[in-house]
Amino acid sequence: MADHHDRADAARGEAERAQQGRLDYSSIGFITFDCLGWPVTAIPEGGGTHFIQDLTLAVSGAAGTAVIAAAKMGLSARAVGGVGDDMMGDWVLQRLGQFGVDTAAMQRRPGWRTSSSIVTTRPDGQRPALHMKGATGQFFVDDDLMPSVIDARVVHLGGVGLMDAMDRGRNAELARLAQAGGAVTTADVFAGSPDDLPAVASILPHTDYFMPSIEEAHALTGRSDLEGTAEFFLDRGVRCCVFTLGAEGAYYHHRDGTRFRVPAFQIDVRCTCGCGDAFDAGFAVALVRGMDPETAVRFAQATSALNALGLGSQAGVESFDHTWDFMLRTPHRERRAA
Template identity: 25%
Template sequence: MDRARVVVVGSANMDLVAKATTLPQAGETVLGGEFVTVAGGKGANQAIAAVRAGAATSLLGAIGSDAFGVTLKARIDAAGVDTGLLRVVYGASGVALITVDAAGENTIVVTPGANGAFTDLTGPELAAIASADVLVAQLEIPVETVTAAARAAREAGTRVVLNAAPARALPAELLDAVDLLVVNQTEALAISGESRPEPLLASVPRAVQTLGAEGAWYVDRSGTSVRVPGVRVETVDSTAAGDAFTGALAVAWAEGREIVEAVGWACAAGAACARRLGASTALPNRAEIDELWSVSRGPGPGA
């Protein structure tokens, strides 16, 4: 079977990650421990997650002309993502400042940098979207660009998975082009005014609300409403668990997996990611996902 083809339209950031016993409160300084710099951004993370889950994956986005941009491209390339259409724009790359506590919880501040300059789509970028099985997008780039990408995918028959993060109200034009919406409780509230998934079906045909360690809740307009249990692991860092989930979900769906089972496999991917420190460096490969999935439920896609 040919590899599934996934195109990710989204952000690329350099993540500056510090571990501390507790997260600082307003006005407080805490003494940290381990510090790492990691290629991140929800777009880059989900592209790397999709590659490691088994798909041929391209990233459409923008990095800066600074040293962070050089490092970002090198690390995303090394992960196996096609960066042939990744733009370099003059100025600073996106940066995320991340603090992780002893329980694996985190706080994150993102400065968009070059991501904010990704304001249109070129002919080659539109062609890449049209040739994909699934388009994956998030909201760390201008929403107008996300909307244009989703509309182009819809016109070409490419499925659209939107991870509506960070939380914000979304234009109807974008939601009309979405096939599968992925949100957490906060993001669901921002879109529908309610912190559960069913009201989202007024805007999209399918939705998944992630529930952290508890798994995920899938709903669709056919009347399906399924709570998919999570996979229990010892959490080290939850920073990119949601990105691992979204990337794996897109791959399993692109490969033709039944959607509820795809959600379960994606839960295993999120759990596997949470066992390690970092963002892109923590994203699991297909064998790791299959192993956790097999232990908890049975064989995963292609196992």
């Protein structure tokens, strides 16, 4: 059976033989407008005011963060999702364009509202948020749009479980067609309990790299161990699980038996918003560049760590060279005893 190296090499070869316009990365799903404040220690009572040090705007969400971070690191990238006919939608499309992201497959309809969040970032980097779901639940990739959406070396589904219209079987069909066309498929989720498993399970047989946070993976499976949680998804068709573990790093578990952990980098966290999504982007860059699995996970971890150094999703990510240099020079955290 071909291993993950063969799969990635085959996908890259297919991409090189494909039409000239094929992009590196297509990121489909949850794209949101964020307003973030830091540091927030409490919500004022009544009509009171607390003063903070920093305030920013960001395109965020599992697909939005990933596509901008990937573009910053040199991938030709496409964003696929929905925005509203509102000021937030104007800004999201403008911001994506500023990073060279292809927005031809972004959908906008009268009456839709852009998925948006108010993020109150705490001094320790945690980020309680108020979120309006908006157009993420409404956009749909129809048959006419499908060929252009899946025409990429890496096709990413970001935010499975939040895409109401797409989660009813269309995400699974998209991933199946992307694989059949030679793309490497990756997926991240928004999940809080086993009730979210049906939407996720439908894409698993067509997913090469499944990359949820460990909290989401545990919530979906009801398990608490790394290996058993990974095997749960492998048994349902995934080729490889790559779990983000927060301050404990990341865990890689492939169907071919390869498994390892990579520790987190030693940094002073400012904001954790979008860290897992930035990880997904770093992993996509590694796939396109043909990195071996352990280097790929380390590079994805470096992308996530840089994200955590800025305020707002992908703010700390600058370029491929900057991320690579950070990976080489930054020490890792000591692993806690199990």
